[in-house]
Amino acid sequence: MASENGIPTDGTMALPGKRQHSGGFIRALLTSRIGKTSKWVGPTFVLIFLLLSVSTDVGLGHLLQDYDPVATLVLCFGMVIGFFLMVNSTGLKAIFNKGRRDWQDILLLNLSTAGSWAGLFFALRYFEPAMAISFIHLIGPVVTLALEPWFGNHKKPSGLELVSAFGIVAGMVFLGIITSHGKSGVGAISNAGFLVGTLMSLLAGISVVCNTLFSRRVAGKGWSTSEVMTVRFYALALFALCACSPNAIQPLLNASALLPIALIACLGIIVPLYTLQLGIERTDPLVVALLLTNSPLATILLQNVDQRLSPAVFSVVGIGVCACFSTLGVIARIGNK
Numbered sequence: 001m002a003s004e005n006g007i008p009t010d011g012t013m014a015l016p017g018k019r020q021h022s023g024g025f026i027r028a029l030l031t032s033r034i035g036k037t038s039k040w041v042g043p044t045f046v047l048i049f050l051l052l053s054v055s056t057d058v059g060l061g062h063l064l065q066d067y068d069p070v071a072t073l074v075l076c077f078g079m080v081i082g083f084f085l086m087v088n089s090t091g092l093k094a095i096f097n098k099g100r101r102d103w104q105d106i107l108l109l110n111l112s113t114a115g116s117w118a119g120l121f122f123a124l125r126y127f128e129p130a131m132a133i134s135f136i137h138l139i140g141p142v143v144t145l146a147l148e149p150w151f152g153n154h155k156k157p158s159g160l161e162l163v164s165a166f167g168i169v170a171g172m173v174f175l176g177i178i179t180s181h182g183k184s185g186v187g188a189i190s191n192a193g194f195l196v197g198t199l200m201s202l203l204a205g206i207s208v209v210c211n212t213l214f215s216r217r218v219a220g221k222g223w224s225t226s227e228v229m230t231v232r233f234y235a236l237a238l239f240a241l242c243a244c245s246p247n248a249i250q251p252l253l254n255a256s257a258l259l260p261i262a263l264i265a266c267l268g269i270i271v272p273l274y275t276l277q278l279g280i281e282r283t284d285p286l287v288v289a290l291l292l293t294n295s296p297l298a299t300i301l302l303q304n305v306d307q308r309l310s311p312a313v314f315s316v317v318g319i320g321v322c323a324c325f326s327t328l329g330v331i332a333r334i335g336n337k
Contacts, residue, residue: 042282046291049276053268054133054298068248069121072261073240075252077117077233079265084230095227105218109228110235112210117236119204126197131175131315134296135201136208138172138322140289141165141329143209148285151213161286164329168293171322178314208292212285219281228277229270286333293326 088095099106116136123132142165145157157165176198218228252258280288296319 042279043287043291045275045279046283046288049272049279050292050295050298052272052275054129054295067252067257068244069125070240070244071248071252073117073121074237074244074249075258075261076265076269077237077240079262080269081233081237083266083270084226088226088230091227095230098221098223098227099231102218102221102223105214105221106231107235109211109214109218109232112207112214113232114236114239115207116204116211118239119200119202119207122200123197123204126193127201131296132197132201134175134315134319134322135172135198136205137289137292137295138168138175139202139205140209140292141286141326142169143206144212144286144289147209147213151217151285153285157286158332160332161329164290164325164332167325168322168329171318171325174321175315175318178318209285209289212280212288215277215280216285225274225277225281229274284333287330290326290329290333294323297323 085092120132120136123135126132127135141161145161145165215228215232219225252261283291
């Protein structure tokens with residue numbers, strides 16, 4: 001592990017005048033020992049996550065129209081859990097001991113992870129991807145400001161931060177209105193579908209913020225990024241397995257379904273979430289929430305590959321306004337540090 005100034009505290013030390021080989025870089029990345037000294041590294045990781053994840057959200061939106069979301073979730077995260085258990089196979093005893101020590105934080109991290117992904121999977125059944133991601137992330141800054149005092153940040157938010165957060169909420173309300181009137185990319189949806197999609201999006205949005213805060217807390221207690229990824233998905237997999245019917249899994253047990261699910265698990269979950277965890281450990285929680293509000297802007301540009309979606313001018317306008325408020329908030333928070 002590394003201290004706050006980036007110097008390793010696990011007995012390792014870089015030799016002066018010698019260049020570390022690529023294996024050392026990879027080990028540093030896997031143990032969270034890279035990028036601790038630059039204030040730009042964390043936001044860069046978050047933005048990389050944003051770019052990686054939007055294509056996954058569009059892919060999920062298409063896949064979940066054909067397959068049961070709970071069964072898809074079971075298979076995706078079963079693969080993810082198996083991957084990180086293999087990666088950390090030689091350190092599972094140490095992870096278990098840390099888990100016993102910090103069991104409350106790990107439990108809450110698992111519950112928030114389950115809420116964020118379950119909400120996303122169900123929201124994508126009713127909303128176009130950009131709209132679902134909008135509802136999930138646009139509530140993030142307000143929720144972050146409300147919860148930060150519970151996690152040790154008692155500094156009063158600035159006026160610009162408040163304007164940014166509530167301006168984004170206003171944009172979210174506008175997007176909700178146009179969705180309820182059938183002006184989004186999926187056209188008209190039923191009242192029940194709109195209600196379920198909205199509630200699932202809000203559940204996911206609140207869970208994402210809690211996940212960010214709990215991830216930072218356990219990282220501060222000595223957990224590496226890879227270790228956090230190893231222990232955070234069990235509640236999600238358990239809930240999904242209990243809610244899943246064997247008849248729903250059976251249609252997915254073929255090459256035409258398993259291949260896209262495996263690709264989503266690898267390129268759409270493992271790589272982006274690992275990158276996001278690196279960013280969370282190095283970035284102010286409000287900045288993370290504000291940067292993530294730009295996810296819908298990228299999503300709406302990519303979702304045109306989904307043939308069931310038609311162009312949505314009102315969605316672009318609403319999301320663009322929210323992006324402007326997001327930029328204002330990031331500038332305000334960095335200047336307020």
